[in-house]
Amino acid sequence: MKKAGACDLKTCFLCQFCMPEWITAVSDNKQHLFYKKGETIFQEGVAVTGIFFLYEGKVKVHKQWGAEKDLIIRFAQKGDILGHRGLGSGQRLYTVSATALEDTTVCFMDIAFFEASLKVNSALTFKLMQFYADELQEAERKMRNLVHMDVKGRLADALLEISRMHNSKQFSISRQDLASFAGTTYETIYRIIQEFIQQKLIEAEGKSITILQEKKLQKYC
Amino acid sequence: MKKAGACDLKTCFLCQFCMPEWITAVSDNKQHLFYKKGETIFQEGVAVTGIFFLYEGKVKVHKQWGAEKDLIIRFAQKGDILGHRGLGSGQRLYTVSATALEDTTVCFMDIAFFEASLKVNSALTFKLMQFYADELQEAERKMRNLVHMDVKGRLADALLEISRMHNSKQFSISRQDLASFAGTTYETIYRIIQEFIQQKLIEAEGKSITILQEKKLQKYC
DNA sequence: GTTTTAATATGATTTAGATCATATTTTTGT
DNA sequence: ACAAAAATATGATCTAAATCATATTAAAAC
Numbered sequence: 376m377k378k379a380g381a382c383d384l385k386t387c388f389l390c391q392f393c394m395p396e397w398i399t400a401v402s403d404n405k406q407h408l409f410y411k412k413g414e415t416i417f418q419e420g421v422a423v424t425g426i427f428f429l430y431e432g433k434v435k436v437h438k439q440w441g442a443e444k445d446l447i448i449r450f451a452q453k454g455d456i457l458g459h460r461g462l463g464s465g466q467r468l469y470t471v472s473a474t475a476l477e478d479t480t481v482c483f484m485d486i487a488f489f490e491a492s493l494k495v496n497s498a499l500t501f502k503l504m505q506f507y508a509d510e511l512q513e514a515e516r517k518m519r520n521l522v523h524m525d526v527k528g529r530l531a532d533a534l535l536e537i538s539r540m541h542n543s544k545q546f547s548i549s550r551q552d553l554a555s556f557a558g559t560t561y562e563t564i565y566r567i568i569q570e571f572i573q574q575k576l577i578e579a580e581g582k583s584i585t586i587l588q589e590k591k592l593q594k595y596c
Numbered sequence: 597m598k599k600a601g602a603c604d605l606k607t608c609f610l611c612q613f614c615m616p617e618w619i620t621a622v623s624d625n626k627q628h629l630f631y632k633k634g635e636t637i638f639q640e641g642v643a644v645t646g647i648f649f650l651y652e653g654k655v656k657v658h659k660q661w662g663a664e665k666d667l668i669i670r671f672a673q674k675g676d677i678l679g680h681r682g683l684g685s686g687q688r689l690y691t692v693s694a695t696a697l698e699d700t701t702v703c704f705m706d707i708a709f710f711e712a713s714l715k716v717n718s719a720l721t722f723k724l725m726q727f728y729a730d731e732l733q734e735a736e737r738k739m740r741n742l743v744h745m746d747v748k749g750r751l752a753d754a755l756l757e758i759s760r761m762h763n764s765k766q767f768s769i770s771r772q773d774l775a776s777f778a779g780t781t782y783e784t785i786y787r788i789i790q791e792f793i794q795q796k797l798i799e800a801e802g803k804s805i806t807i808l809q810e811k812k813l814q815k816y817c
Numbered sequence: 818g819t820t821t822t823a824a825t826a827t828g829a830t831t832t833a834g835a836t837c838a839t840a841t842t843t844t845t846g847t
Numbered sequence: 848a849c850a851a852a853a854a855t856a857t858g859a860t861c862t863a864a865a866t867c868a869t870a871t872t873a874a875a876a877c
Contacts, residue, residue: 413845438736440744448736460736463729470733493725497718504714504721507728508684512691514735515659515669515681521742522779523661526834551854558743563834565856581843582854634875747864772824784864786826802873803824 379407382482387428393496404488416473423461425486432479436471447556529557531595544586600628603703608649614717625709637694644682646706653700657692668777750778752816765807
């Protein structure tokens with residue numbers, strides 16, 4: 376990680392939803408940071424220092440299990456918030472890790488200042504609450520999928536979600552990450568990907584995947 | 597469901613955290629409702645009408661999958677909020693169902709009035725946001741458990757969580773619900789329960805379960 | 818109080834998907 | 848540019864847990 380330039384004061388969640396008068400204070404308390412591909416932005420279990428807003432790049436938010444196993448909770452991109460779970464009422468430890476999937480620039484803000492911002496900007500707090508409500512719905516939907524769907528369905532769902540997020544039928548992701556995102560192993564993903572290719576539902580070349588038949592993929596969900 | 601008496605204006609989340617001046621308005625906008633054991637309080641997929649505060653009884657919050665399968669997201673008891681996921685920014689449909697596990701009294705509040713309460717009481721919104729943050733952490737922890745833990749571990753975790761919630765080593769729950777809570781089938785739960793009994797980790801008589809050796813159960817988690 | 822219906826008990830069978838093993842290719846660090 | 852480390856490819860094997868089947872018991876409903 377290294378320090379990077381100043382913030383444009385209009386991209387992130389905070390700048391968008393706080394009162395205009397507050398922006399000056401914001402400007403004094405945020406800091407751009409740059410992370411190389413593969414670098415850890417924050418680590419599960421470590422004391423919360425602040426909240427991050429993603430400016431450039433892609434990040435995975437994941438929970439580790441031992442040394443080998445991993446579950447990707449979500450992917451984040453420009454405009455997304457990272458580290459917001461740190462605001463809970465319990466002890467202030469990050470409950471997930473965040474790792475840069477490509478070179479990434481984030482805007483970092485001290486947790487105390489962010490909380491002060493919330494106290495002062497009730498519209499901001501309300502927006503953040505809505506954001507949490509949405510994330511909670513999604514997390515619970517995923518829980519159900521993990522229990523009741525087979526891996527093929529979860530992979531189909533994962534591919535469609537990643538495509539929606541990238542706003543494109545074509546995107547890049549490693550099978551390893553796909554496995555961690557669908558809650559399964561590399562080998563199983565490898566096999567099902569082969570099957571989807573055979574059925575001409577998707578096309579793959581290296582890490583690049585293209586969705587050919589969205590409708591048919593949807594049927595597996 | 598039938599209507600029940602008035603609210604004591606001090607038990608629920610809303611009454612506890614809103615401004616005292618607001619209580620009068622609250623009083624005019626809430627309504628006690630009574631549900632018999634087994635009754636549905638609200639149903640996944642149906643338009644959100646309001647938010648519920650649990651006054652008496654136990655409720656399961658669950659997501660259905662087809663007609664047969666079910667996943668219990670959480671249990672709720674006195675003081676807990678129900679239907680709060682309805683506040684998300686998307687379309688206003690309940691994303692989970694709530695069913696009374698015993699005779700239950702709730703306080704119901706129209707969603708529009710509750711949102712007005714949030715707009716006016718920023719401390720309340722902040723508290724609610726924290727509550728969401730905690731729920732999100734818990735949901736994500738459960739997701740990881742579903743992927744990486746075996747059923748024995750998830751059952752141990754479930755038993756300990758239910759015990760913690762009841763604030764007692766002894767509690768009542770059907771194996772069916774235990775299965776839905778741990779994300780598995782009745783038969784599997786039945787077998788592991790037998791095993792735990794053999795190992796003298798728990799004791800069971802009908803639906804009543806008593807935890808004998810918390811520490812050893814913990815080891816499975 | 819008897820009929821339905823739902824929950825429990827328990828063995829037998831099946832299977833999806835994890836794990837293991839090993840070779841090859843790609844990426845990354847130095 | 849080269850060594851080391853990750854990621855990929857693919858078959859073989861194993862196993863935890865789902866499904867099926869059927870009997871019994873308990874709880875609700877009429």
